[in-house]
Amino acid sequence: MKDDYVLLFSIALAHIAVSYVVNRLSYRTLSSLRLHMVPSRRETRFYEKVLHIKAWKDYVPSVGPFDKKDMKGDDAAYISMFILETVRAEVAHVLCISVTLLLLLYHRQPYSALIPVFYLAINIPCILIQRYNRPRLERVLKMHSSRLVIPEEETGHAVRPALFRRR
Numbered sequence: 001m002k003d004d005y006v007l008l009f010s011i012a013l014a015h016i017a018v019s020y021v022v023n024r025l026s027y028r029t030l031s032s033l034r035l036h037m038v039p040s041r042r043e044t045r046f047y048e049k050v051l052h053i054k055a056w057k058d059y060v061p062s063v064g065p066f067d068k069k070d071m072k073g074d075d076a077a078y079i080s081m082f083i084l085e086t087v088r089a090e091v092a093h094v095l096c097i098s099v100t101l102l103l104l105l106y107h108r109q110p111y112s113a114l115i116p117v118f119y120l121a122i123n124i125p126c127i128l129i130q131r132y133n134r135p136r137l138e139r140v141l142k143m144h145s146s147r148l149v150i151p152e153e154e155t156g157h158a159v160r161p162a163l164f165r166r167r
Contacts, residue, residue, distance in 0.1 A: 007107040011115075014099040022092040027150045030084045030091075034148075037087060039131040047132045057129045064089075076146035083137045083148065090130040093123040 025033075047053040065072075066085045072078065100119045141148065 003107065007103065007115075010103050010107065011100055014103060015096055018092060018095045018099055022088055022095065025088060025091070027084055030087045031148060031150050033091060034083065034087045034134075037090060037131075037134075039135060044132055044135055047128060051128065053128060053132050056125075057132065060125050060129060074140070074144070076141060076144055077149045077151075079137055079141045079144070079146070080149040081151070083134055083141065084150075086130040086134045086137065090127055090134075093127045093130070097123050 064085065066082045071082075097119055101116060104115055
């Protein structure tokens with residue numbers, strides 16, 4: 001029983017650590033990562049045709065100021081921030097899955113097969129949504145004849161309040 005609590009505490013602590021680290025990534029780092037995380041057209045078609053992502057993606061809850069249902073702006077700075085935050089979210093979800101699987105390899109429990117299924121079921125849809133939405137946002141940016149705007153601040157926390165002030 002004690003090992004069960006140690007495992008659950010380890011997973012929770014690892015997720016907090018991943019969240020802390022990923023939220024401290026600079027926009028320049030996210031921009032660099034973005035170049036390595038480009039979904040192909042074939043991949044996005046797979047999401048639409050096979051996974052029917054349009055039918056269920058709006059039912060997955062959004063966390064944070066960038067909501068896929070309610071865009072708060074259409075200028076290059078806002079769209080760029082949205083794109084960079086999709087990268088941040090994807091990295092966080094991938095790292096959460098990875099850390100959980102590593103912890104499960106270390107803490108071999110009888111129910112260890114159920115935990116990865118649970119974490120995959122929670123994180124995979126979020127990753128798919130980020131990978132599906134990012135190319136669409138990139139197209140919106142391109143329609144505005146704009147390039148990605150990388151904020152001067154090193155982390156996302158300082159820029160957000162200015163973007164969301166009521167006009």
